[in-house]
Amino acid sequence: MRLPPEGRTARASPDRYRTVSGSSNRFSMTALPQRCSASGCRPRRRSANWSNASTVCPRPPGLPDASASDRPVGAAETAASRKAGPRPGVPLKTRDRILEASLQLFNEGGLAVVSTNRIATEVAMSPGNLYYHFKNKERIVDSLVRRFELRAEPIAASLPTVRSVDDLWLSLHLMIEVIHAFRFVFRDADFLIREYPGARVRVRKFTGSALEATRLMCANLAACNVLEAAPEARDAIAFQIVFTAACGFMFSKLLPSGDIAAAADPGRAAYQILTLLTPYLDADSRHYILYLRSKYRT
Protein backbone atom coordinates (compact mmCIF):
# COMPACT_ATOMS: atom_id res chain seq x y z
CA MET A 1 0.00 0.00 0.00
CA ARG A 2 1.51 3.32 -1.00
CA LEU A 3 1.44 5.26 2.22
CA PRO A 4 2.91 8.70 2.71
CA PRO A 5 6.41 8.64 4.28
CA GLU A 6 5.25 9.06 7.83
CA GLY A 7 2.75 6.30 7.26
CA ARG A 8 5.49 3.80 6.68
CA THR A 9 6.75 4.07 10.22
CA ALA A 10 4.07 2.19 12.09
CA ARG A 11 1.95 -0.88 11.78
CA ALA A 12 -1.80 -0.35 11.83
CA SER A 13 -3.09 -1.18 15.26
CA PRO A 14 -6.33 -0.51 17.10
CA ASP A 15 -4.47 2.39 18.73
CA ARG A 16 -3.33 3.75 15.42
CA TYR A 17 -6.80 3.54 13.99
CA ARG A 18 -8.04 5.52 16.96
CA THR A 19 -6.07 8.47 15.61
CA VAL A 20 -7.57 8.03 12.17
CA SER A 21 -11.22 7.83 12.96
CA GLY A 22 -11.27 9.79 16.16
CA SER A 23 -14.09 7.53 17.23
CA SER A 24 -12.68 4.23 18.35
CA ASN A 25 -15.46 3.71 20.88
CA ARG A 26 -17.87 2.99 18.08
CA PHE A 27 -15.88 -0.02 17.08
CA SER A 28 -16.55 -2.15 20.11
CA MET A 29 -12.95 -2.39 21.03
CA THR A 30 -12.02 -3.23 24.55
CA ALA A 31 -9.45 -1.22 26.47
CA LEU A 32 -6.48 -1.19 24.15
CA PRO A 33 -2.84 -1.49 25.11
CA GLN A 34 -0.56 1.33 24.05
CA ARG A 35 1.89 -1.22 22.75
CA CYS A 36 1.38 -4.61 21.27
CA SER A 37 2.24 -7.24 23.82
CA ALA A 38 1.17 -10.22 21.72
CA SER A 39 3.99 -12.47 20.68
CA GLY A 40 4.65 -12.62 17.00
CA CYS A 41 3.16 -9.22 16.25
CA ARG A 42 6.28 -7.96 14.59
CA PRO A 43 5.98 -5.51 11.71
CA ARG A 44 6.30 -7.23 8.35
CA ARG A 45 8.29 -5.53 5.61
CA ARG A 46 8.52 -2.45 7.77
CA SER A 47 11.19 -1.21 10.08
CA ALA A 48 9.22 0.54 12.78
CA ASN A 49 7.50 -0.80 15.86
CA TRP A 50 4.20 -0.39 17.58
CA SER A 51 5.40 2.26 19.97
CA ASN A 52 4.62 4.86 17.32
CA ALA A 53 1.07 3.69 17.11
CA SER A 54 -0.56 6.49 19.02
CA THR A 55 1.26 9.28 17.22
CA VAL A 56 1.46 8.20 13.58
CA CYS A 57 -1.56 8.23 11.37
CA PRO A 58 -1.00 6.96 7.85
CA ARG A 59 -3.78 7.26 5.36
CA PRO A 60 -4.32 5.43 2.10
CA PRO A 61 -3.40 7.46 -0.99
CA GLY A 62 -6.14 9.75 -2.17
CA LEU A 63 -7.93 9.81 1.14
CA PRO A 64 -9.05 13.15 2.52
CA ASP A 65 -6.82 14.80 5.11
CA ALA A 66 -7.08 13.90 8.76
CA SER A 67 -9.22 16.91 9.62
CA ALA A 68 -12.02 15.22 7.74
CA SER A 69 -12.89 13.36 10.90
CA ASP A 70 -14.01 16.66 12.42
CA ARG A 71 -16.40 17.38 9.62
CA PRO A 72 -20.08 16.74 9.97
CA VAL A 73 -21.11 13.23 9.07
CA GLY A 74 -21.57 12.82 5.38
CA ALA A 75 -19.96 16.07 4.38
CA ALA A 76 -17.93 16.10 1.20
CA GLU A 77 -14.22 16.71 1.54
CA THR A 78 -12.69 17.86 -1.72
CA ALA A 79 -12.60 21.48 -2.79
CA ALA A 80 -12.84 20.24 -6.37
CA SER A 81 -16.41 19.22 -5.83
CA ARG A 82 -19.16 21.71 -6.40
CA LYS A 83 -20.95 19.93 -3.62
CA ALA A 84 -18.09 20.47 -1.20
CA GLY A 85 -19.18 20.01 2.37
CA PRO A 86 -18.79 22.52 5.17
CA ARG A 87 -15.39 23.15 6.73
CA PRO A 88 -14.82 22.77 10.47
CA GLY A 89 -15.69 25.90 12.39
CA VAL A 90 -17.54 27.46 9.46
CA PRO A 91 -21.31 27.78 9.88
CA LEU A 92 -23.24 25.42 7.64
CA LYS A 93 -24.80 26.83 4.52
CA THR A 94 -28.50 26.22 4.06
CA ARG A 95 -27.87 23.61 1.41
CA ASP A 96 -25.48 21.75 3.71
CA ARG A 97 -27.91 21.99 6.62
CA ILE A 98 -30.59 20.39 4.49
CA LEU A 99 -28.27 17.58 3.44
CA GLU A 100 -27.05 17.01 7.00
CA ALA A 101 -30.59 16.79 8.31
CA SER A 102 -31.70 14.57 5.43
CA LEU A 103 -28.83 12.17 5.98
CA GLN A 104 -29.63 11.86 9.65
CA LEU A 105 -33.35 11.36 9.01
CA PHE A 106 -32.75 8.81 6.25
CA ASN A 107 -30.28 6.91 8.40
CA GLU A 108 -32.57 6.84 11.41
CA GLY A 109 -36.06 6.76 9.94
CA GLY A 110 -35.61 5.12 6.57
CA LEU A 111 -35.54 6.50 3.06
CA ALA A 112 -39.08 5.43 2.14
CA VAL A 113 -40.90 7.20 4.95
CA VAL A 114 -39.03 10.50 5.32
CA SER A 115 -40.72 13.18 3.20
CA THR A 116 -39.43 16.57 2.07
CA ASN A 117 -41.94 18.16 4.45
CA ARG A 118 -40.37 16.24 7.32
CA ILE A 119 -36.94 17.47 6.24
CA ALA A 120 -38.19 21.04 6.01
CA THR A 121 -39.56 20.81 9.53
CA GLU A 122 -36.24 19.43 10.76
CA VAL A 123 -34.28 22.38 9.39
CA ALA A 124 -37.00 24.84 10.44
CA MET A 125 -37.85 26.16 7.00
CA SER A 126 -40.91 26.23 4.80
CA PRO A 127 -41.40 23.56 2.10
CA GLY A 128 -41.15 26.39 -0.42
CA ASN A 129 -37.73 27.40 0.87
CA LEU A 130 -36.58 23.78 0.75
CA TYR A 131 -37.87 23.58 -2.83
CA TYR A 132 -35.65 26.55 -3.72
CA HIS A 133 -32.58 24.45 -2.83
CA PHE A 134 -33.77 21.00 -3.90
CA LYS A 135 -36.60 20.57 -6.40
CA ASN A 136 -37.56 17.19 -4.94
CA LYS A 137 -36.45 14.34 -2.69
CA GLU A 138 -34.61 12.69 -5.57
CA ARG A 139 -32.23 15.67 -5.81
CA ILE A 140 -31.44 15.33 -2.11
CA VAL A 141 -30.81 11.61 -2.44
CA ASP A 142 -28.59 12.18 -5.49
CA SER A 143 -26.54 14.78 -3.63
CA LEU A 144 -26.07 12.49 -0.65
CA VAL A 145 -25.03 9.57 -2.86
CA ARG A 146 -22.47 11.86 -4.54
CA ARG A 147 -21.12 12.76 -1.12
CA PHE A 148 -20.90 9.09 -0.29
CA GLU A 149 -18.95 8.51 -3.50
CA LEU A 150 -16.53 11.31 -2.67
CA ARG A 151 -15.75 9.63 0.64
CA ALA A 152 -15.77 5.99 -0.41
CA GLU A 153 -14.22 5.94 -3.88
CA PRO A 154 -10.69 6.93 -2.82
CA ILE A 155 -10.70 4.16 -0.22
CA ALA A 156 -11.90 1.60 -2.77
CA ALA A 157 -9.35 2.86 -5.29
CA SER A 158 -6.55 2.31 -2.77
CA LEU A 159 -7.42 -1.36 -2.16
CA PRO A 160 -5.31 -2.77 -5.02
CA THR A 161 -2.25 -1.14 -3.44
CA VAL A 162 -2.74 -3.02 -0.15
CA ARG A 163 0.17 -5.38 0.45
CA SER A 164 -0.20 -6.39 4.09
CA VAL A 165 -2.95 -7.24 6.54
CA ASP A 166 -2.47 -4.09 8.60
CA ASP A 167 -3.11 -1.91 5.55
CA LEU A 168 -6.08 -4.11 4.73
CA TRP A 169 -7.42 -3.73 8.25
CA LEU A 170 -7.06 0.05 8.10
CA SER A 171 -8.76 0.32 4.70
CA LEU A 172 -11.56 -1.94 5.86
CA HIS A 173 -12.25 0.21 8.87
CA LEU A 174 -12.24 3.40 6.84
CA MET A 175 -14.62 1.91 4.29
CA ILE A 176 -16.99 0.52 6.88
CA GLU A 177 -16.99 3.85 8.70
CA VAL A 178 -18.08 5.66 5.52
CA ILE A 179 -20.74 3.05 4.80
CA HIS A 180 -22.00 3.46 8.35
CA ALA A 181 -22.17 7.24 7.93
CA PHE A 182 -24.33 6.76 4.79
CA ARG A 183 -26.00 3.54 5.88
CA PHE A 184 -29.40 4.44 4.37
CA VAL A 185 -27.84 3.83 0.93
CA PHE A 186 -27.38 0.14 1.70
CA ARG A 187 -30.05 -0.49 4.30
CA ASP A 188 -32.79 0.88 2.04
CA ALA A 189 -31.08 -0.35 -1.13
CA ASP A 190 -34.15 -1.98 -2.62
CA PHE A 191 -36.20 1.21 -2.35
CA LEU A 192 -33.35 3.46 -3.48
CA ILE A 193 -32.57 1.30 -6.50
CA ARG A 194 -36.20 1.22 -7.57
CA GLU A 195 -37.21 4.83 -6.96
CA TYR A 196 -34.10 6.87 -7.79
CA PRO A 197 -32.56 6.03 -11.18
CA GLY A 198 -29.65 8.45 -10.79
CA ALA A 199 -28.66 7.06 -7.41
CA ARG A 200 -29.14 3.52 -8.73
CA VAL A 201 -26.56 4.04 -11.44
CA ARG A 202 -24.07 5.57 -9.01
CA VAL A 203 -24.47 2.98 -6.27
CA ARG A 204 -24.21 0.05 -8.68
CA LYS A 205 -21.16 1.58 -10.31
CA PHE A 206 -19.54 2.01 -6.92
CA THR A 207 -20.34 -1.55 -5.81
CA GLY A 208 -18.96 -2.92 -9.05
CA SER A 209 -15.73 -0.98 -8.78
CA ALA A 210 -15.36 -1.85 -5.07
CA LEU A 211 -15.80 -5.52 -5.95
CA GLU A 212 -13.24 -5.30 -8.71
CA ALA A 213 -10.76 -3.42 -6.50
CA THR A 214 -11.21 -6.01 -3.73
CA ARG A 215 -10.61 -8.86 -6.19
CA LEU A 216 -7.44 -7.15 -7.33
CA MET A 217 -6.39 -6.60 -3.73
CA CYS A 218 -6.82 -10.31 -2.97
CA ALA A 219 -4.82 -11.24 -6.08
CA ASN A 220 -2.02 -8.87 -5.05
CA LEU A 221 -2.01 -10.18 -1.48
CA ALA A 222 -1.70 -13.67 -2.93
CA ALA A 223 1.19 -12.53 -5.14
CA CYS A 224 2.90 -11.25 -1.98
CA ASN A 225 2.30 -14.62 -0.27
CA VAL A 226 0.16 -12.95 2.38
CA LEU A 227 -3.02 -14.64 1.17
CA GLU A 228 -2.88 -18.30 0.30
CA ALA A 229 -5.95 -19.01 -1.79
CA ALA A 230 -6.73 -20.26 -5.28
CA PRO A 231 -8.19 -17.74 -7.75
CA GLU A 232 -11.71 -19.12 -7.33
CA ALA A 233 -11.52 -18.86 -3.54
CA ARG A 234 -10.05 -15.36 -3.80
CA ASP A 235 -13.00 -14.20 -5.88
CA ALA A 236 -15.40 -15.65 -3.33
CA ILE A 237 -13.51 -13.94 -0.50
CA ALA A 238 -13.61 -10.59 -2.33
CA PHE A 239 -17.34 -10.96 -2.92
CA GLN A 240 -17.90 -11.78 0.75
CA ILE A 241 -15.82 -8.81 1.94
CA VAL A 242 -17.83 -6.29 -0.10
CA PHE A 243 -21.11 -8.02 0.75
CA THR A 244 -20.35 -7.98 4.49
CA ALA A 245 -19.23 -4.35 4.47
CA ALA A 246 -22.30 -3.23 2.50
CA CYS A 247 -25.08 -5.30 4.08
CA GLY A 248 -23.97 -5.79 7.67
CA PHE A 249 -26.09 -2.94 8.98
CA MET A 250 -29.15 -4.19 7.16
CA PHE A 251 -28.78 -7.60 8.76
CA SER A 252 -28.67 -6.02 12.20
CA LYS A 253 -32.30 -5.04 11.71
CA LEU A 254 -33.26 -8.69 11.47
CA LEU A 255 -31.70 -9.77 14.72
CA PRO A 256 -33.47 -10.07 18.08
CA SER A 257 -33.17 -6.86 20.07
CA GLY A 258 -30.35 -8.18 22.20
CA ASP A 259 -28.06 -8.70 19.24
CA ILE A 260 -28.87 -5.55 17.30
CA ALA A 261 -26.42 -3.26 19.05
CA ALA A 262 -23.56 -5.67 18.44
CA ALA A 263 -24.41 -6.34 14.80
CA ALA A 264 -25.02 -2.69 13.95
CA ASP A 265 -21.59 -1.78 15.27
CA PRO A 266 -19.20 -1.10 12.38
CA GLY A 267 -16.63 -3.12 14.27
CA ARG A 268 -18.78 -6.20 13.87
CA ALA A 269 -18.40 -6.10 10.08
CA ALA A 270 -14.63 -5.61 10.38
CA TYR A 271 -14.45 -8.51 12.84
CA GLN A 272 -16.44 -10.75 10.50
CA ILE A 273 -14.19 -9.93 7.56
CA LEU A 274 -11.03 -10.55 9.57
CA THR A 275 -12.46 -13.93 10.56
CA LEU A 276 -13.22 -14.76 6.93
CA LEU A 277 -9.64 -14.06 5.98
CA THR A 278 -7.89 -15.77 8.87
CA PRO A 279 -7.60 -19.32 7.50
CA TYR A 280 -6.19 -18.03 4.21
CA LEU A 281 -3.39 -15.93 5.69
CA ASP A 282 0.26 -16.83 6.09
CA ALA A 283 1.31 -17.68 9.65
CA ASP A 284 2.70 -14.26 10.55
CA SER A 285 -0.30 -12.34 9.22
CA ARG A 286 -2.69 -14.80 10.85
CA HIS A 287 -1.10 -14.23 14.21
CA TYR A 288 -1.47 -10.51 13.81
CA ILE A 289 -5.10 -10.80 12.69
CA LEU A 290 -5.91 -12.99 15.67
CA TYR A 291 -4.44 -10.29 17.89
CA LEU A 292 -6.60 -7.63 16.21
CA ARG A 293 -9.69 -9.81 16.44
CA SER A 294 -9.13 -10.30 20.14
CA LYS A 295 -9.60 -6.56 20.55
CA TYR A 296 -13.19 -6.72 19.43
CA ARG A 297 -15.96 -7.72 21.71
CA THR A 298 -18.01 -10.44 20.10
Place this chain on the structure above:
Amino acid sequence: MRLPPEGRTARASPDRYRTVSGSSNRFSMTALPQRCSASGCRPRRRSANWSNASTVCPRPPGLPDASASDRPVGAAETAASRKAGPRPGVPLKTRDRILEASLQLFNEGGLAVVSTNRIATEVAMSPGNLYYHFKNKERIVDSLVRRFELRAEPIAASLPTVRSVDDLWLSLHLMIEVIHAFRFVFRDADFLIREYPGARVRVRKFTGSALEATRLMCANLAACNVLEAAPEARDAIAFQIVFTAACGFMFSKLLPSGDIAAAADPGRAAYQILTLLTPYLDADSRHYILYLRSKYRT
Protein backbone atom coordinates in the same frame (compact mmCIF):
# COMPACT_ATOMS: atom_id res chain seq x y z
CA MET B 1 -28.70 -35.65 10.75
CA ARG B 2 -31.65 -37.87 11.50
CA LEU B 3 -32.89 -38.84 8.08
CA PRO B 4 -35.70 -41.25 7.38
CA PRO B 5 -34.49 -44.81 6.55
CA GLU B 6 -34.55 -44.36 2.83
CA GLY B 7 -32.66 -41.11 3.26
CA ARG B 8 -29.69 -42.96 4.67
CA THR B 9 -28.96 -44.72 1.45
CA ALA B 10 -27.49 -41.92 -0.57
CA ARG B 11 -25.18 -39.00 -0.20
CA ALA B 12 -26.62 -35.59 -1.01
CA SER B 13 -25.49 -34.62 -4.47
CA PRO B 14 -26.55 -31.98 -6.94
CA ASP B 15 -28.52 -34.77 -8.64
CA ARG B 16 -30.18 -35.79 -5.43
CA TYR B 17 -31.11 -32.22 -4.64
CA ARG B 18 -32.72 -31.99 -8.05
CA THR B 19 -35.31 -34.47 -6.81
CA VAL B 20 -35.93 -32.42 -3.67
CA SER B 21 -36.52 -29.03 -5.13
CA GLY B 22 -37.69 -30.01 -8.55
CA SER B 23 -36.07 -26.84 -9.81
CA SER B 24 -32.38 -27.44 -10.17
CA ASN B 25 -32.10 -25.00 -13.06
CA ARG B 26 -32.57 -22.13 -10.67
CA PHE B 27 -29.41 -23.05 -8.85
CA SER B 28 -26.95 -22.24 -11.60
CA MET B 29 -25.61 -25.71 -11.74
CA THR B 30 -23.96 -26.90 -14.87
CA ALA B 31 -24.91 -30.17 -16.52
CA LEU B 32 -24.62 -32.66 -13.71
CA PRO B 33 -23.31 -36.18 -13.92
CA GLN B 34 -25.65 -38.95 -12.87
CA ARG B 35 -22.88 -40.42 -10.79
CA CYS B 36 -20.04 -38.80 -8.97
CA SER B 37 -16.82 -39.33 -10.85
CA ALA B 38 -14.65 -37.16 -8.62
CA SER B 39 -12.03 -39.04 -6.70
CA GLY B 40 -12.41 -39.06 -2.98
CA CYS B 41 -16.17 -38.46 -3.03
CA ARG B 42 -16.92 -41.56 -1.06
CA PRO B 43 -19.85 -41.52 1.35
CA ARG B 44 -18.75 -40.88 4.92
CA ARG B 45 -20.32 -42.85 7.73
CA ARG B 46 -22.79 -44.27 5.23
CA SER B 47 -22.84 -47.50 3.35
CA ALA B 48 -24.53 -46.53 0.11
CA ASN B 49 -23.13 -45.03 -3.05
CA TRP B 50 -24.02 -42.23 -5.42
CA SER B 51 -25.80 -44.42 -7.92
CA ASN B 52 -28.98 -44.01 -5.89
CA ALA B 53 -28.71 -40.26 -6.10
CA SER B 54 -31.38 -39.69 -8.71
CA THR B 55 -33.98 -41.89 -7.05
CA VAL B 56 -33.63 -41.27 -3.33
CA CYS B 57 -34.81 -38.07 -1.75
CA PRO B 58 -34.12 -37.73 1.95
CA ARG B 59 -35.57 -34.77 3.78
CA PRO B 60 -34.56 -33.25 7.09
CA PRO B 61 -36.82 -34.27 9.99
CA GLY B 62 -39.92 -32.14 10.32
CA LEU B 63 -39.86 -30.97 6.75
CA PRO B 64 -43.07 -31.09 4.77
CA ASP B 65 -43.57 -34.06 2.47
CA ALA B 66 -42.10 -34.09 -1.01
CA SER B 67 -45.35 -33.07 -2.68
CA ALA B 68 -44.87 -29.66 -1.16
CA SER B 69 -42.64 -28.78 -4.07
CA ASP B 70 -45.72 -28.86 -6.32
CA ARG B 71 -47.54 -26.33 -4.22
CA PRO B 72 -47.72 -22.70 -5.22
CA VAL B 73 -44.80 -20.65 -4.00
CA GLY B 74 -45.27 -19.49 -0.45
CA ALA B 75 -48.19 -21.75 0.34
CA ALA B 76 -48.32 -23.22 3.82
CA GLU B 77 -47.83 -26.95 4.14
CA THR B 78 -49.08 -28.29 7.42
CA ALA B 79 -52.66 -29.31 7.99
CA ALA B 80 -52.24 -28.16 11.58
CA SER B 81 -52.15 -24.58 10.48
CA ARG B 82 -55.31 -22.62 10.14
CA LYS B 83 -53.58 -20.83 7.33
CA ALA B 84 -52.90 -24.04 5.45
CA GLY B 85 -52.09 -23.41 1.84
CA PRO B 86 -53.86 -24.86 -1.16
CA ARG B 87 -53.33 -28.50 -2.10
CA PRO B 88 -52.11 -29.50 -5.55
CA GLY B 89 -54.92 -29.80 -8.07
CA VAL B 90 -57.41 -28.02 -5.82
CA PRO B 91 -58.53 -24.56 -7.00
CA LEU B 92 -57.19 -21.77 -4.87
CA LYS B 93 -59.52 -20.21 -2.34
CA THR B 94 -59.93 -16.45 -2.55
CA ARG B 95 -57.80 -15.93 0.53
CA ASP B 96 -55.01 -18.03 -0.97
CA ARG B 97 -55.29 -16.23 -4.29
CA ILE B 98 -54.83 -12.92 -2.51
CA LEU B 99 -51.79 -14.16 -0.63
CA GLU B 100 -50.26 -15.70 -3.77
CA ALA B 101 -50.68 -12.47 -5.72
CA SER B 102 -49.40 -10.37 -2.81
CA LEU B 103 -46.30 -12.51 -2.43
CA GLN B 104 -45.50 -12.21 -6.11
CA LEU B 105 -46.07 -8.45 -6.13
CA PHE B 106 -44.03 -7.89 -2.96
CA ASN B 107 -41.18 -10.02 -4.29
CA GLU B 108 -41.12 -8.28 -7.65
CA GLY B 109 -42.20 -4.73 -6.89
CA GLY B 110 -41.16 -4.19 -3.29
CA LEU B 111 -43.14 -4.13 -0.07
CA ALA B 112 -43.18 -0.35 0.29
CA VAL B 113 -44.75 0.48 -3.05
CA VAL B 114 -47.38 -2.27 -3.52
CA SER B 115 -50.74 -1.10 -2.19
CA THR B 116 -53.87 -3.10 -1.34
CA ASN B 117 -55.54 -1.51 -4.38
CA ARG B 118 -52.77 -2.89 -6.56
CA ILE B 119 -53.29 -6.33 -5.04
CA ALA B 120 -57.05 -6.10 -5.57
CA THR B 121 -56.47 -5.26 -9.23
CA GLU B 122 -54.11 -8.20 -9.57
CA VAL B 123 -56.69 -10.70 -8.29
CA ALA B 124 -59.51 -8.95 -10.19
CA MET B 125 -61.65 -8.02 -7.22
CA SER B 126 -62.88 -4.79 -5.69
CA PRO B 127 -61.01 -3.19 -2.79
CA GLY B 128 -64.10 -3.83 -0.69
CA ASN B 129 -63.97 -7.54 -1.42
CA LEU B 130 -60.26 -7.61 -0.56
CA TYR B 131 -61.09 -5.80 2.69
CA TYR B 132 -63.53 -8.60 3.55
CA HIS B 133 -60.60 -11.07 3.59
CA PHE B 134 -57.83 -8.82 4.91
CA LYS B 135 -58.58 -5.65 6.83
CA ASN B 136 -55.34 -4.01 5.72
CA LYS B 137 -51.94 -4.60 4.18
CA GLU B 138 -50.47 -5.46 7.56
CA ARG B 139 -52.75 -8.51 7.84
CA ILE B 140 -51.52 -9.71 4.45
CA VAL B 141 -47.88 -9.22 5.44
CA ASP B 142 -48.46 -11.02 8.74
CA SER B 143 -50.06 -13.99 6.97
CA LEU B 144 -47.18 -14.24 4.50
CA VAL B 145 -44.59 -14.07 7.27
CA ARG B 146 -46.46 -16.87 9.07
CA ARG B 147 -46.30 -18.93 5.88
CA PHE B 148 -42.61 -18.24 5.66
CA GLU B 149 -42.19 -19.44 9.24
CA LEU B 150 -44.08 -22.64 8.49
CA ARG B 151 -41.67 -23.40 5.68
CA ALA B 152 -38.42 -22.22 7.22
CA GLU B 153 -38.65 -23.16 10.90
CA PRO B 154 -38.51 -26.94 10.42
CA ILE B 155 -35.39 -26.55 8.31
CA ALA B 156 -33.74 -24.33 10.92
CA ALA B 157 -34.80 -26.72 13.68
CA SER B 158 -33.09 -29.60 11.87
CA LEU B 159 -29.70 -27.85 11.65
CA PRO B 160 -28.40 -29.03 15.03
CA THR B 161 -28.88 -32.62 13.85
CA VAL B 162 -26.58 -32.12 10.85
CA ARG B 163 -23.51 -34.31 11.19
CA SER B 164 -21.92 -34.21 7.71
CA VAL B 165 -21.34 -31.74 4.91
CA ASP B 166 -23.80 -33.38 2.55
CA ASP B 167 -26.61 -32.92 5.08
CA LEU B 168 -25.42 -29.38 5.61
CA TRP B 169 -25.44 -28.72 1.89
CA LEU B 170 -28.97 -30.10 1.54
CA SER B 171 -30.32 -28.06 4.45
CA LEU B 172 -28.63 -24.94 3.13
CA HIS B 173 -30.26 -25.33 -0.24
CA LEU B 174 -33.67 -25.91 1.26
CA MET B 175 -33.35 -22.88 3.49
CA ILE B 176 -32.12 -20.61 0.72
CA GLU B 177 -34.93 -21.81 -1.53
CA VAL B 178 -37.53 -20.82 1.06
CA ILE B 179 -35.84 -17.45 1.64
CA HIS B 180 -35.88 -16.90 -2.12
CA ALA B 181 -39.58 -17.73 -2.30
CA PHE B 182 -40.27 -15.09 0.39
CA ARG B 183 -37.42 -12.77 -0.50
CA PHE B 184 -39.41 -9.59 0.15
CA VAL B 185 -39.11 -10.37 3.89
CA PHE B 186 -35.34 -9.89 3.78
CA ARG B 187 -34.90 -7.56 0.84
CA ASP B 188 -37.33 -5.02 2.29
CA ALA B 189 -36.33 -5.82 5.87
CA ASP B 190 -35.84 -2.25 6.96
CA PHE B 191 -39.33 -1.22 5.84
CA LEU B 192 -40.97 -4.39 7.15
CA ILE B 193 -39.31 -4.08 10.55
CA ARG B 194 -40.35 -0.44 10.88
CA GLU B 195 -43.90 -0.60 9.57
CA TYR B 196 -45.23 -3.98 10.68
CA PRO B 197 -44.72 -4.70 14.39
CA GLY B 198 -46.21 -8.20 14.23
CA ALA B 199 -43.99 -9.25 11.35
CA ARG B 200 -41.00 -7.61 13.04
CA VAL B 201 -41.38 -9.81 16.12
CA ARG B 202 -41.74 -12.96 14.03
CA VAL B 203 -38.84 -12.26 11.66
CA ARG B 204 -36.48 -11.34 14.48
CA LYS B 205 -37.47 -14.40 16.43
CA PHE B 206 -36.83 -16.57 13.40
CA THR B 207 -33.44 -14.99 12.68
CA GLY B 208 -32.42 -15.42 16.31
CA SER B 209 -33.41 -19.08 16.40
CA ALA B 210 -31.77 -19.74 13.00
CA LEU B 211 -28.57 -18.17 14.29
CA GLU B 212 -28.68 -20.24 17.46
CA ALA B 213 -29.41 -23.44 15.51
CA THR B 214 -26.53 -22.71 13.12
CA ARG B 215 -24.15 -22.12 16.03
CA LEU B 216 -25.21 -25.44 17.51
CA MET B 217 -24.77 -27.12 14.14
CA CYS B 218 -21.21 -25.79 13.87
CA ALA B 219 -20.44 -26.98 17.41
CA ASN B 220 -21.79 -30.44 16.61
CA LEU B 221 -19.85 -30.61 13.33
CA ALA B 222 -16.73 -29.72 15.32
CA ALA B 223 -17.53 -32.45 17.84
CA CYS B 224 -17.72 -34.92 14.92
CA ASN B 225 -14.34 -33.65 13.67
CA VAL B 226 -15.94 -32.47 10.41
CA LEU B 227 -15.36 -28.80 11.21
CA GLU B 228 -12.01 -27.79 12.64
CA ALA B 229 -12.50 -24.37 14.17
CA ALA B 230 -12.19 -22.76 17.59
CA PRO B 231 -15.43 -21.71 19.32
CA GLU B 232 -14.89 -18.05 18.45
CA ALA B 233 -14.36 -18.87 14.76
CA ARG B 234 -17.39 -21.20 14.79
CA ASP B 235 -19.62 -18.41 16.05
CA ALA B 236 -18.34 -16.10 13.33
CA ILE B 237 -18.95 -18.81 10.70
CA ALA B 238 -22.50 -19.37 11.96
CA PHE B 239 -23.18 -15.63 11.85
CA GLN B 240 -21.83 -15.44 8.31
CA ILE B 241 -23.92 -18.41 7.13
CA VAL B 242 -27.21 -16.89 8.35
CA PHE B 243 -26.21 -13.43 7.13
CA THR B 244 -25.35 -14.72 3.65
CA ALA B 245 -28.53 -16.78 3.35
CA ALA B 246 -30.72 -13.89 4.50
CA CYS B 247 -29.14 -10.90 2.74
CA GLY B 248 -27.71 -12.35 -0.45
CA PHE B 249 -30.69 -11.32 -2.55
CA MET B 250 -30.62 -7.80 -1.20
CA PHE B 251 -26.97 -7.42 -2.18
CA SER B 252 -27.77 -8.48 -5.72
CA LYS B 253 -29.70 -5.24 -6.11
CA LEU B 254 -26.51 -3.28 -5.52
CA LEU B 255 -24.47 -4.94 -8.22
CA PRO B 256 -23.96 -3.69 -11.77
CA SER B 257 -26.56 -5.15 -14.11
CA GLY B 258 -24.22 -7.79 -15.44
CA ASP B 259 -23.70 -9.34 -12.04
CA ILE B 260 -27.27 -9.17 -10.76
CA ALA B 261 -28.49 -12.38 -12.31
CA ALA B 262 -25.62 -14.35 -10.82
CA ALA B 263 -25.89 -12.82 -7.36
CA ALA B 264 -29.68 -13.15 -7.20
CA ASP B 265 -29.44 -16.84 -7.95
CA PRO B 266 -30.06 -18.88 -4.78
CA GLY B 267 -27.12 -21.03 -5.82
CA ARG B 268 -24.81 -18.08 -5.39
CA ALA B 269 -25.56 -17.91 -1.65
CA ALA B 270 -25.01 -21.67 -1.30
CA TYR B 271 -21.75 -21.39 -3.22
CA GLN B 272 -20.57 -18.54 -1.01
CA ILE B 273 -21.35 -20.47 2.17
CA LEU B 274 -19.59 -23.59 0.92
CA THR B 275 -16.55 -21.45 0.16
CA LEU B 276 -16.63 -19.95 3.65
CA LEU B 277 -16.61 -23.40 5.18
CA THR B 278 -13.99 -25.01 2.97
CA PRO B 279 -10.81 -24.10 4.89
CA TYR B 280 -12.33 -25.31 8.16
CA LEU B 281 -13.35 -28.77 6.96
CA ASP B 282 -11.53 -32.03 7.40
CA ALA B 283 -9.76 -33.34 4.30
CA ASP B 284 -12.50 -35.75 3.20
CA SER B 285 -15.31 -33.21 3.60
CA ARG B 286 -13.25 -30.51 1.92
CA HIS B 287 -12.74 -32.69 -1.10
CA TYR B 288 -16.45 -33.31 -1.34
CA ILE B 289 -17.27 -29.60 -0.93
CA LEU B 290 -14.82 -28.68 -3.66
CA TYR B 291 -16.61 -31.14 -5.91
CA LEU B 292 -19.99 -29.59 -5.08
CA ARG B 293 -18.63 -26.09 -5.60
CA SER B 294 -17.33 -27.04 -9.01
CA LYS B 295 -20.93 -27.67 -10.03
CA TYR B 296 -21.88 -24.05 -9.64
CA ARG B 297 -21.20 -21.47 -12.24
CA THR B 298 -19.40 -18.57 -10.68
